[in-house]
Amino acid sequence: MFRNLFFIFFFALFSSILQAQVEARPSLAAGRFEREIRIDGLLDEEEWKNAPVLDSFLTTVPEEKGTPSARTLVRVLVDERAVVIGIQCFDPEPDKIVRFSKLRDTDISEEDHVKVVIDPFLDGQSGYILAVNANAARYDALVSNRGESENEDWDAIWEARTSINEEGWVAEIRLPIQSIYFDKSLNEWGFNVERRIQRNQETIRWANVQRDQFFGQTSRAGLLTNLPVFNYGIGANIRPSLVGAMNKVGEDGAAVVDMATSLDASQRLGANVLATLTVNTDFAETEVDTRQTNLTRFPLFFPEKRTFFLEGSDIFEFGFGTGNRTVLPFFSRRIGLFGSSQVPIMFGGKINGRIGNTAFGGLGIRTNSFEDDGTSYDATTMGVMRVRQNVFKESTVGMITSFGDPSGREGSFMSGLDFTYQTTRFNGNKNFIAGAWALYTDREDLSDDRSAFGFKVDYPNDKWDLSLTYARIGEFFDPSLGFVPRKGIHSLRIGSIYAPRPEWPLVRQMFYQFFLTYIKGIGEEWQSYSVFTAPINWQMESGDRIEMNVRPAGENILVPFEIADNVIIPEGKYNFMRYRMEIEFAPKRRLSGQATWWFGSFYDGTLDELELELNWNPTSLLGFEFNGLRNIGRLPFGDFDQTLIGTRIRFNVTSDLQLNSYVQYDTDSRILGINARIHWIFSPLGDVFLVFNHNTFNDITDRWTLQNEQILLKVRYNFRL
Structure with a gap:
């Protein structure tokens, strides 16, 4: 059995090397901007009008390499500090756009959304994924297992805003160059864009338009060209946090108030x-x-x-x-x-x-x-x-x-x-x-x-x-x-x-x-x-x-x-x-x-x-x-x-302000747990958390007894140099 497995492996290795040809990868040239681009989902600056446009999309489902039901236009602007992506999603029926979520890192795969993957090392094995739905809910991930999956727990500092009009919806994304690693010697990156039109169960892509291939496989992505020599500044990030906590253990326990600081710094x-x-x-x-x-x-x-x-x-x-x-x-x-x-x-x-x-x-x-x-x-x-x-x-x-x-x-x-x-x-x-x-x-x-x-x-x-x-x-x-x-x-x-x-x-x-x-x-x-x-x-x-x-x-x-x-x-x-x-x-x-x-x-x-x-x-x-x-x-x-x-109850004021509460109970532990969080992203570099935790135990007499209670306030800010 093992001899046959090794034979299959080496046959696959040999045959794929022979069949791998230098394939032409589609490309999009990035435009340049010198003044600040306002991230508001409108794409009304003059630089957007002059930037090269990408509009050659095909469907992967329901039909492979079919014609999309609606047009999609993509433009990219760059300067030495950031990459800004503008995506126009035309839709003849904008009132039917599927959009529920606003929460950061929530699952937006079953809503109308756009997804971008970049490979700033051009190694075909790694990359970053950014996605936005029509409510500006942001999702980010690392390319995992060489594109077969995504590590969705990874988070980066970036911005996104959207707008909806009579022609459809627009997404505008700003990715600071300090938020990612990249090969400074390159003037082009791997790049691909995917759009989901949910009510039609339709997915369209620019490059790698094959059902057999995963969107995260950056070896099959197109190219983003005309990139500048990026400048990440001194490259220092200093993020102090201040945490205030009130803890109480047991019904008769005293409420103890603590203040603490923590520091994350990177260079x-x-x-x-x-x-x-x-x-x-x-x-x-x-x-x-x-x-x-x-x-x-x-x-x-x-x-x-x-x-x-x-x-x-x-x-x-x-x-x-x-x-x-x-x-x-x-x-x-x-x-x-x-x-x-x-x-x-x-x-x-x-x-x-x-x-x-x-x-x-x-x-x-x-x-x-x-x-x-x-x-x-x-x-x-x-x-x-x-x-x-x-x-x-x-x-x-x-x-x-x-x-x-x-x-x-x-x-x-x-x-x-x-x-x-x-x-x-x-x-x-x-x-x-x-x-x-x-x-x-x-x-x-x-x-x-x-x-x-x-x-x-x-x-x-x-x-x-x-x-x-x-x-x-x-x-x-x-x-x-x-x-x-x-x-x-x-x-x-x-x-x-x-x-x-x-x-x-x-x-x-x-x-x-x-x-x-x-x-x-x-x-x-x-x-x-x-x-x-x-x-x-x-x-x-x-x-x-x-x-x-x-x-x-x-x-x-x-x-x-x-x-x-x-x-x-x-x-x-x-x-x-x-x-x-x-x-x-x-x-x-x-x-x-x-x-x-x-x-x-x-x-x-x-x-x-x-x-x-x-x-x-x-x-x-x-x-x-x-x-x-x-x-x-x-x-x-x-x-x-x-x-x-x-x-779980989610109260989504905006994509930067949410109140979430989660209540769970199981008959094995007989513990009723309540977790409530307010998360306010007051700046791309700073946010505030207010957290309430409450656990009570239900004994065999059906009496509820407080186990512990906690209130936390955490403020953090990232100073970039």
Whole structure:
């Protein structure tokens, strides 16, 4: 089997190199401006009238390379300090433009919006994504996994305004050159524009107009030419923050008022290298985690939300085929968070950037001493370093290493190597990716097998998406700064998606899915298997979706575990059959959502999992979100009922001023949590957060008891030099 896999890999490598030709990339020349351009969404300055115009767009859906239903005009203006993009979106029925959101970084993919990707290194493997809807809600992301996905948690300083008129809508974007890294020797960048006309379920692009290719694949983007020698000034950013907090613990606890300051400062060491320092780091503005239920014997995964760790996080991505299902060698939530405690970060430093075809990043953090569940832990130092070299046209080879342990255990380190081969020109114009990785870790409490390795082969295209992923995780592979849900296993996953587009009046695309997962203990028998199938998964022309799934699964329990309060699954081999029915209503409507029902056998009993998500946007000023989950288990070892509900209210005054409140309650913890935030961006360089947190516990007598209450006010401003 492995011999055949290596043959396929090297055949793909050889054939794609032979087929890769120097392709003509469409280009747009940037115009120049000398006086300040007012960002108001009007494009009424004289410079806009004289700038070169881009209007050659084609559809990717519903028809590949079809004629758009409405015109789109794009102009770009530059000076030595900024890039300004103006996009005119003509629409014969502007009253039907789908626009609900105003919140920063909200999901605007199902609304009318424009999206821009730039590649200021021309390496075809990295880039920045900026998107704006017709309400001026801003979304930004880093190109991730060489364009196959986006890291939407990344944030930058930039401006956007929009206007709506009788001809459609207009977006105006200003990106300061200090907000990104770039190759100063270049006078042209990779550049592409995409527009979504939601009510028509229509997507149009300028370059890379192929369904098989992802918008973020900058190797297929056009070119933005006539760029100046950019000047980022001294390159210093100094962002102090002032935080005032009132904390109360327990009903009888006293309210304690604290004032604290923190500082983030950065200095460019060239146009494409940034050094960052953080002191007394504070994450008061970070949103609370959304609670999850766990019906497995493995830990839950929660994503990183803290800005300091997200900056340059694309560089720290490691190993094609790794992830929260197998292993994340560096999981930044291990730093500053321990169990139920937030660990004070005294200071830290980071350096990341690109030199030529080499991307690199280094991070070091010193945390203070802390207590968790009555145990005291000493202050400790932790860090990670990553180097990645671009090879061939779209491929990489790299290494990663980390040191330190959150609880202070001695001798902790981890190192690894990875290689990823990628081409967007396999067999002419298809995607093909193959990669391998290997890791080794050590610590004073580890012995025997401390290694992990794996590979993945992927053919991710519009009609066919085929993949094979394998990982071997040693029994004592436990990186202190990583995330490893299962140890001592062989993991195999085979995936297949066949997605035809029938010429039916109601159905746009069908997705026939098959995913086989098989996990075996090292030197032992099988531990888990799952066969996920989707005989029906139809995307309708209206944007609605219906899906039915059949999933045979099995678990070989070697050690009893508690699946719910006082319900323990004993040792044994269990085989069960799960079914799912799901319906999704298109988000283009003011009322949309998704309903899911998993049912069938489960550990010699039955389990029903009911999940409901609703979104109601009565106006662009006000939005409501509801999510509810209900697990009903009837097992020979005991019955359980779990309920988790959450409600979010968004009051969007403008795209720079929002009030959001989130209330969640679950019957496992019996804690009612309230989180309310006012976020005011009073300047592109400064903002204010007012945060209220309130948690109460419902005991067995149905008495509500205050656990903790907190009011936070945080003000920060970025001084750029």
